[in-house]
Amino acid sequence: MQFRWLFLLTCTACSCFAQEKQRIVQIDVSKLLNARPVTTFAGNKLISWNKGIDGNGDGDGYLTHAAALFNKDDTAHALPDNPVFPSTRSHPEIQLHYNNADSVHNQARFVSGEGGFSINVPRKHYAAIYLGLTSSEGPSALEFELVYTDGTEIKKHLLPDYYDNISPKDPDVSYVATNLAKWNKKDVMAEKDHHNIHLLKLSIDPRRKLKSIVVRKAKGGYLMFWSATGVTY
Numbered sequence: 001m002q003f004r005w006l007f008l009l010t011c012t013a014c015s016c017f018a019q020e021k022q023r024i025v026q027i028d029v030s031k032l033l034n035a036r037p038v039t040t041f042a043g044n045k046l047i048s049w050n051k052g053i054d055g056n057g058d059g060d061g062y063l064t065h066a067a068a069l070f071n072k073d074d075t076a077h078a079l080p081d082n083p084v085f086p087s088t089r090s091h092p093e094i095q096l097h098y099n100n101a102d103s104v105h106n107q108a109r110f111v112s113g114e115g116g117f118s119i120n121v122p123r124k125h126y127a128a129i130y131l132g133l134t135s136s137e138g139p140s141a142l143e144f145e146l147v148y149t150d151g152t153e154i155k156k157h158l159l160p161d162y163y164d165n166i167s168p169k170d171p172d173v174s175y176v177a178t179n180l181a182k183w184n185k186k187d188v189m190a191e192k193d194h195h196n197i198h199l200l201k202l203s204i205d206p207r208r209k210l211k212s213i214v215v216r217k218a219k220g221g222y223l224m225f226w227s228a229t230g231v232t233y
Contacts, residue, residue, distance in 0.1 A: 025230040026095045027121050027129075033106035037224060038079060038098040039187055041066040047103040048187055053162065053195075053224055054136035056112050060182040060190050066100050067187075077181040077193045090174035091130050091199050096227050111223040116216040123149065123211045125233040126204040131215075132176045132226030134162040134197050140221035144202055145214035155202060159221070162196050172201045176226070197226060206233035 035051030039061055049061030063071065068078035083096040098107040109117060121129070133140075139158050146153040159173075160166065166173045176197040184190045204210055217223050 023232050024092045025122060025124070025232060026093075027119065027228040027230055029109075029119060029225075029228050030097070030105070032109050032117055032119065032225070033097060035110045035224070036098075036107050037061045037110075038107050039063045039067045039183065040098060040100045040103065041070050042100055042103045046070060046187055048185070049183075051110055052185070053134055053182065054222060056137075056222055057110055058185070059136075060184055062180060062195075063183050063187065064098065064100055068181075071183075071187055071189075073181070073189055076189065077179050079177060079180065085176055088174070091176075091201070092229060092231055094130065094132060094176050094199065094227060094229050096132060096176065096197075107226075109225040111217050111225070114217060114219045116214065117225070119213045119215065119228050121210055121212060121228070121230060123209050124230070125206050125208070126210050126230050127206050127233045128204055128231045129202045129210075129213065130227075130229045130231075131200045131202065132197055132228075133159055133200055134224045134226070135159045135221040136162050136224075137222045138220055139164075140223045141218040142200075142223075143216040143218075145216070146202070146204065146210060147212040147214060148205070148208040148210055150208060153205065157200060159198060159200060159223075161221075162198065163194060165196075166198065172203075174199045174201070204233075 051057040052061040065078045068076040085094045087093045144155045180195040
């Protein structure tokens with residue numbers, strides 16, 4: 001009897017975990033990506049970044065931990081080799097798109113100056129969408145048009161510079177990764193710490209079915225879009 005109770009308890013726990021996992025949607029943004037801002041380590045060599053995180057894409061980039069170790073930057077604040085970042089009190093599990101085993105595919109999308117792009121999402125009822133973003137050369141003024149199946153809604157946000165710490169007055173901004181070093185075009189460390197990948201939370205009307213998000217950026221700042229993660233209602 002005790003064994004049966006234990007078995008049922010285990011099944012219930014697994015079921016709850018499965019239901020919880022189904023609430024998180026790592027949105028496929030691969031068609032939007034146009035840059036490799038992260039140097040990876042594949043085939044026992046560095047695969048250097050090609051469109052960086054500042055200097056209008058020509059300044060600096062990030063390295064994975066394995067790339068930093070190969071580069072003899074043993075104490076570097078590098079990105080972890082695993083691009084899946086665990087959930088915290090501020091955000092769900094977040095997956096970025098760099099990979100040490102991949103030397104070809106793009107990892108992020110850059111927007112230099114005024115511009116934008118559209119993120120298609122699985123048509124669901126969401127509580128929130130979390131966007132991985134960095135702005136360099138100052139903050140980026142962003143407008144988000146939430147496109148529902150029955151209309152639209154506009155939200156605006158000023159994304160801080162990636163060197164800046166988040167303000168406690170802004171509950172919608174958190175970190176994917178923080179206190180990162182950065183490397184120049186020759187993979188030589190330029191600065192050892194203090195750079196961030198921010199995460200912006202967009203609250204979604206859970207009564208309406210979302211189908212896309214149009215992102216518009218004003219002229220100031222250099223934007224890098226890393227990921228989109230949804231939490232269904």
